Amino acid sequence: MAKNVVTTVWKENMQFESDNPSGHNLFMDAGEESGGKGEGFRPKALMLSSLAGCSGLDVVSLLKKMHAEVADFKIEVTAELTEEHPKFYNKVKVDYHFTDSELQPKKIQKAVNLSVTKYCGVMEMFRQFAEVEIEIHLHNLENN
Structure with missing residues (x-):
């Protein structure tokens, strides 16, 4: 069993x-x-960065394997904290933004779905305590 230790x-x-x-x-x-x-x-915000980083690494790797690289890719994570202590994220929205002049929507959808449902362990951890919503945004880069 793999183990990580941080001090x-x-x-x-x-x-x-x-x-x-x-x-x-x-x-x-x-x-x-x-x-x-x-x-x-901030420790809680680092959790959101970890979520985006974990899924982002998956997506970039998968898109490369599918020959569907993009010019620009960013992930915005928005999360709501509970009112009562201990405050934790109970609602999380992950927005994936892809920009390119030749977007491949089916491959992008597949890469995000594989990350969200199969590969991203941080995403799975979040699902244990939060309602997680995913949205993909495709932005066409105009050819000049």
């Missing part, structure tokens, strides 16, 4: 530094309204 160390005030199996470190901090300096990532 997170309190630096000062509300700031923490966390390592990663990739060898890169990141800083987390609370906002000023919560006693921090706002000098690092």
Whole structure:
């Protein structure tokens, strides 16, 4: 069974530094309204970045294998927190935006579907506690 270990160390005030199996470190901090300096990532928002990154890596890899690369690709994740403590994301919307002059909608749909239903473990984790909605947006890049 695969195992990941990260170590997170309190630096000062509300700031923490966390390592990663990739060898890169990141800083987390609370906002000023919560006693921090706002000098690092917010932990809950990092979860949304992880969701987008996980699915995005899948989609890019799948599109490459399908010979359907695009000029531009971005993922916007919008999430709602519950009102009561502990506050967690109960509704999450993932918008996939693809831009190219020769979009291949069927291949893009297939790549996103495979990521969402089969490959992205972070997406599966989110489905354990949140209602997750997916939408694909295709933007045609005009040829000049």
